[in-house]
Amino acid sequence: MNATADTTLVGAGTFAVLGTDGGVSGRRGTSPDGLFHRDARHLSRWALTVDGAAPAVLVPSSGEASALCVLTPPGTRDEPAAYTVFREQAVAAGVLTERLRLVNNRPAPSTAVLSLIADADFADQFELRSDKRRYEKAGAVRTALAHAEGVTFTYERGEWLSRTAVCASPAPVSVEPSDAQATAHQLDWHLELPAHGAAELLLTVTAYAHGAPAPALVGSPAEAVAEHGALTSAFTSxxxxxxxxxxxxxxxxxxxxxxxxxxxxxxxxxxxxxxxxxxxxxxxxxxxxxxxxxxxxxxxxxxxxxxxxxxxxxxxxxxxxxxxxxxxxxxxxxxxxxxxxxxxxxxxxxxxxxxxxxxxxxxxxxxxxxxxxxxxxxxxxxxxxxxxxxxxxxxxxxxxxxxxxxxxxxxxxxxxxxxxxxxxxxxxxxxxxxxxxxxxxxxxxxxxxxxxxxxxxxxxxxxxxxxxxxxxxxxxxxxxxxxxxxxxxxxxxxxxxxxxxxxxxxxxxxxxxxxxxxxxxxxxxxxxxxxxxxxxxxxxxxxxxxxxxxxxxxxxxxxxxxxxxxxxxxxxxxxxxxxxxxxxxxxxxxxxxxxxxxxxxxxxxxxxxxxxxxxxxxxxxxxxxxxxxxxxxxxxxxxxxxxxxxxxxxxxxxxxxxxxxx
Incomplete structure (x- = not known):
């Protein structure tokens, strides 16, 4: 992933660094990506596939109040992509919210299989930017718990407790551990698309930081954008x-x-x-x-x-x-x-x-x-x-x-x-x-x-x-x-x-x-x-x-x-x-x-x-x-x-x- 093409969303003490496809790879070093809140990375993996393959980037992610990109599953000139994925992401205080809209490009009903691998490493920002030093974290435990709406990641070290909750609407048909990383989970959906019709998926990632009040609920990127716009307008007008x-x-x-x-x-x-x-x-x-x-x-x-x-x-x-x-x-x-x-x-x-x-x-x-x-x-x-x-x-x-x-x-x-x-x-x-x-x-x-x-x-x-x-x-x-x-x-x-x-x-x-x-x-x-x-x-x-x-x-x-x-x-x-x-x-x-x-x-x-x-x-x-x-x-x-x-x-x-x- 080209770090220079990253999109950064920032507001209310939270920021997200997203790749050209809206994803997160878990990079470290001078240009880490992910969702960050109160000096910790609350989302370190966010990888989307459609029908078993990573979609191609038709329009790379860009924007400030929200990040917009357009993706397509693999296709050819003779057999164009079956679907187009319109992806919108936004941040609010302690929250990343996402709207995926799949449009069926064909004249017959279809079922799209979406999968999303998610993980939270809870890395401290000082860990991420250190190339050489490794910090001793005795007793630290990372866990993940699947539930009907998604998965919740938890990090504990003594009295220190942080969580990241991933919730989806509609709920995934399955949530299973992924072989990719220790706590990573794969969430799957089967979305029914009418002929030349569309279906939507709303995702919310909420960061519960140690010692901080719980973030306010944000239901969609539109809500986050409206909140961002109101705060910005009051300051800039x-x-x-x-x-x-x-x-x-x-x-x-x-x-x-x-x-x-x-x-x-x-x-x-x-x-x-x-x-x-x-x-x-x-x-x-x-x-x-x-x-x-x-x-x-x-x-x-x-x-x-x-x-x-x-x-x-x-x-x-x-x-x-x-x-x-x-x-x-x-x-x-x-x-x-x-x-x-x-x-x-x-x-x-x-x-x-x-x-x-x-x-x-x-x-x-x-x-x-x-x-x-x-x-x-x-x-x-x-x-x-x-x-x-x-x-x-x-x-x-x-x-x-x-x-x-x-x-x-x-x-x-x-x-x-x-x-x-x-x-x-x-x-x-x-x-x-x-x-x-x-x-x-x-x-x-x-x-x-x-x-x-x-x-x-x-x-x-x-x-x-x-x-x-x-x-x-x-x-x-x-x-x-x-x-x-x-x-x-x-x-x-x-x-x-x-x-x-x-x-x-x-x-x-x-x-x-x-x-x-x-x-x-x-x-x-x-x-x-x-x-x-x-x-x-x-x-x-x-x-x-x-x-x-x-x-x-x-x-x-x-x-x-x-x-x-x-x-x-x-x-x-x-x-x-x-x-x-x-x-x-x-x-x-x-x-x-x-x-x-x-x-x-x-x-x-x-x-x-x-x-x-x-x-x-x-x-x-x-x-x-x-x-x-x-x-x-x-x-x-x-x-x-x-x-x-x-x-x-x-x-x-x-x-x-x-x-x-x-």
């Missing part, structure tokens, strides 16, 4: 303030992004137990709350869809660290990096049940809190979250490293992430020669976020919390951080900020896109910010589509490296907002147009990441082979493009205002 001179493709990219953001919302819980919706990071690996990803997504969407920011702030406040737990990086006041609901997280075989290994989620939480308050005029939320905000500030000083004139730092986590900034792959924070910096590491962009967080939280303290003394202290700390940042990070030779300082205080001297984030946060004065902004538009950084994570020509550069040469739309979105903020209007428009043209080559859906090859090397953006799609902060990037084009101001003399508007 409010028009965006597009400027009269909006560049070509902006409206389509924004519409595509809003539609993806609507589908990527997942349920979460706020600090008072209230139900909220948050933008999950992306499919297939990250359909869950991610601190950094959800925060940036919410910041980009804030002027147009502030409800994302409110949900994200409430959910992150509810999961904020309260104790010291080295196994998962938790510290009091620290904002969570990743939430997982799967089996391996439950049994602490991976640190990601709640994993706090992020240096930047905590200051970004504070940035979003004040940005939301300013953008909406809602003073209640920042008042409700005052204690959480103060705890986040305390973490930045006590555990983050800002105390005593230090910087916000992280140390490589032997049980988690080596790098804990947004470039979190091994080796991403590298010297010019390509060697990974050793910690504690102070990455440049995190210092900018910390500066902005202090300035903004001081504003909240003064205007909402009636604590001028606290506000004065934060403003003083911000001013000190800004002054010494330029002294310690600016590299006179390349006339550019260092990517980071390593544990010995040495400048990590790669030329990296992280410097563009400094324009957005306001930690650089106008003169230095404009020098950085113009440098990022030179050919070694700007590919014609977007700004690369690492300037080409350096020893560490590789156009297909995850963080050392590729281009990330969200990274460019932050840079765009910075370019607009410091008055580089021509540069703002150049990057905006590059992103929009790249979007047009992807059906107006920006991918998570693109290869670093330039337009001169290839006339279309070259895909990164393992990019998530849809992906939240890429989906929100067109909204940041819109904001940057609307708000780009002319250059001013003197330092910029301390506020970095989203």
């Amino acid at each position: 409010t028009p965006l303030p597009l400027p009269a001179d909006a560049p070509e493709g902006l409206a389509a990219a924004c519409a595509r992004g809003l539609s993806d953001l609507a589908a990527l919302r997942v349920p979460a819980t706020g600090p008072d137990g209230e139900r909220v919706c948050v933008p999950a990071a992306g499919v297939p690996w990250f359909l869950t709350l991610f601190g950094r990803d959800s925060l940036f997504t919410s910041l980009f969407a804030l002027p147009y869809r502030p409800e994302l920011a409110e949900g994200t702030l409430r959910a992150l406040a509810a999961t904020q660290g309260t104790e010291y737990d080295t196994g998962r990086g938790e510290q009091p006041g620290r904002i969570v990096h990743e939430i997982r609901h799967g089996e391996l997280a439950h049994f602490r075989q991976v640190p990601y049940g709640r994993y706090y290994g992020s240096v930047d989620a905590t200051p970004l939480f504070l940035v979003l809190l004040e940005s939301y308050t300013e953008a909406t005029g809602d003073r209640e939320l920042a008042t409700r979250l005052e204690l959480q905000a103060r705890a986040a500030v305390t973490w930045m000083f006590r555990d983050g490293g800002l105390d005593d004139g230090g910087y916000l730092v992280y140390s490589p986590d032997p049980q988690g992430l080596v790098n804990q900034n947004w470039k979190d792959s091994d080796g991403a924070v590298c010297f010019l020669d390509g060697t990974q910096a050793e910690g504690p590491i102070a990455v440049a962009e995190a210092q900018g976020y910390a500066y902005d967080a202090l300035v903004r939280t001081a504003r909240l303290a003064r205007s909402l919390w009636d604590d001028a003394t606290y506000a004065d202290r934060l403003e003083s700390a911000a001013a000190d951080l800004r002054a010494r940042f330029l002294r310690d990070f600016w590299m006179p030779g390349p006339d550019f900020p260092a990517l980071a300082l390593d544990g010995a205080g040495r400048q990590v001297d790669s030329l990296a896109s992280d410097a563009g984030h400094l324009l957005w946060s306001g930690i650089l004065d106008e003169r230095h910010a404009q020098r950085v902004g113009r440098r990022l538009l030179e050919d070694d950084f700007f590919s014609g589509w977007a700004i690369r994570t690492l300037a080409s020509g350096q020893p560490g550069y590789h156009p297909l490296s995850y963080h050392r040469g590729t281009s990330w739309p969200h990274d460019n979105a932050v840079i765009l907002l910075g370019l607009a903020r410091c008055g580089l209007r021509d540069e703002t428009r150049t990057v905006a147009l590059g992103l929009l043209e790249a979007s047009a080559h992807h059906g107006h859906r920006l991918p998570e990441v693109m290869a670093g090859y330039s337009r001169a090397q290839h006339p279309r953006p070259v895909p990164y082979p393992h990019s998530c799609s849809p992906q939240a902060w890429a989906a929100a990037t067109p909204l940041a493009v819109l904001t940057a084009l609307r708000t780009a101001r002319p250059a001013e003399v003197g330092p910029p205002a301390p506020r970095a508007r989203p």
